Amino acid sequence: MISGIFILINGTREQGGRAVITVEGQVYKTLPVQMDTTFTVETDKGYNVVVIKDGQVFVSHADCANQICVNSRSISKNGEVIACLPHGLVITITSSDEEVDAVAY
Numbered sequence: 001m002i003s004g005i006f007i008l009i010n011g012t013r014e015q016g017g018r019a020v021i022t023v024e025g026q027v028y029k030t031l032p033v034q035m036d037t038t039f040t041v042e043t044d045k046g047y048n049v050v051v052i053k054d055g056q057v058f059v060s061h062a063d064c065a066n067q068i069c070v071n072s073r074s075i076s077k078n079g080e081v082i083a084c085l086p087h088g089l090v091i092t093i094t095s096s097d098e099e100v101d102a103v104a105y
């Protein structure tokens with residue numbers, strides 16, 4: 001029997017750290033999700049209004065045809081994504097710990 005192995009789960013890491021907004025694959029903006037803000041992303045094809053509130057990120061308005069991004073549920077956890085395909089816009093939640101882990105050991 002192998003004993004004494006504990007899988008440590010960083011349960012509190014579930015909350016995302018940063019919202020990364022990319023347009024056509026280029027990073028447009030990176031923001032901490034702890035910071036409430038609203039801003040408009042202007043793309044070549046239209047705009048998306050991105051809201052960060054209480055650690056949740058969502059698209060409140062957009063002039064895209066399908067409105068899938070507007071109707072998407074807000075995201076707050078690492079790896080969650082909202083995409084506006086007509087505009088080539090992708091919002092991803094990523095951990096803010098990555099950089100810290102890279103320098104700390």
Ligand SMILES: [Zn+2]
Pocket residue numbers: 062064065066067068069070083084085086087
């Ligand atoms: Zn859209």
